[in-house]
Amino acid sequence: MVIPTVRLDKWLDEAVESILGSTGVEVDLIVVHDGVEPDRSRPWTNDARVQIVHHPVRLGQTKGMESGLAQARFDLVARLDADDLSSPNRLHEQAAYLDAHPETVATGTRVMRIDNVGRDQREMVMPTGEDIRSKLLFENVVPHSSLMFRRETSDAVNGYNQALMQMEDYDFILRLATRGPIANLDKVLTRYRVHPAQTSRGAAPWGLHIRSVMADRVELRRVMKEPRLASAVKNLVWGAVQYARYFGVIRPGYER
Numbered sequence: 001m002v003i004p005t006v007r008l009d010k011w012l013d014e015a016v017e018s019i020l021g022s023t024g025v026e027v028d029l030i031v032v033h034d035g036v037e038p039d040r041s042r043p044w045t046n047d048a049r050v051q052i053v054h055h056p057v058r059l060g061q062t063k064g065m066e067s068g069l070a071q072a073r074f075d076l077v078a079r080l081d082a083d084d085l086s087s088p089n090r091l092h093e094q095a096a097y098l099d100a101h102p103e104t105v106a107t108g109t110r111v112m113r114i115d116n117v118g119r120d121q122r123e124m125v126m127p128t129g130e131d132i133r134s135k136l137l138f139e140n141v142v143p144h145s146s147l148m149f150r151r152e153t154s155d156a157v158n159g160y161n162q163a164l165m166q167m168e169d170y171d172f173i174l175r176l177a178t179r180g181p182i183a184n185l186d187k188v189l190t191r192y193r194v195h196p197a198q199t200s201r202g203a204a205p206w207g208l209h210i211r212s213v214m215a216d217r218v219e220l221r222r223v224m225k226e227p228r229l230a231s232a233v234k235n236l237v238w239g240a241v242q243y244a245r246y247f248g249v250i251r252p253g254y255e256r
Helices: 010-020 061-071 090-100 151-156 168-177 208-224 228-246
Strands: 002-005 029-034 050-055 076-078 106-114 120-123 148-150 182-193
Touching: 002 010, 002 061, 010 029, 029 061, 050 061, 061 168, 076 090, 076 151, 090 106, 090 148, 090 182, 106 168, 148 151, 151 168, 168 182, 168 208, 208 228
Parallel strands: 002 029, 029 050, 106 182
Antiparallel strands: 076 148, 106 120, 106 148
């Protein structure tokens, strides 16, 4: 499990404790301190299951994930944002699914939104099933905090694109999807905190991240043998939606 963080606060403590409270699996937790000094007075920093990675200067979530991956000891790697929560059985459920489905390269889960103090709000609207790749051609339907993937597949697609500062999750998941099925488990196993300071807010509808995601979508369409015209229409619609979201015409997916 990798948790990148740019701050030390109660939400981070809760995120870490939610992973350390996992059942049915051996926990290997890497907390990447991105531009923030580790605080050894926090009890979890002395837990033998926790590795601390420190970037003296802030390098961004993408490089944080790559630093975490470099330290991961197991073949299956999961991820959690520093303000989100993982259910005790999440890692076990995802690992068991991947063990039983060797062709599947990654899994997500159903996700419940929570507020600042951790109260359940409403569930994210995301598809579930054994292979949700066709839905990825419309939008990202695998919340990053719910992701578990095979390390060998990550290596095969060269991991996270370190040139990206936004949409690195969608870009990575699309490239994983070119290597095999991605499942979303039909259980609420992740809790996603909605608050004003989220780094997922405000991605510009132009730039390298848009071009990269567009190229990934085209490649996934090719792998899935979807008609070119249908793919082109989906890309046009997706591009228009990014502008509508950015200028406040529609709400971001994590708010719907």
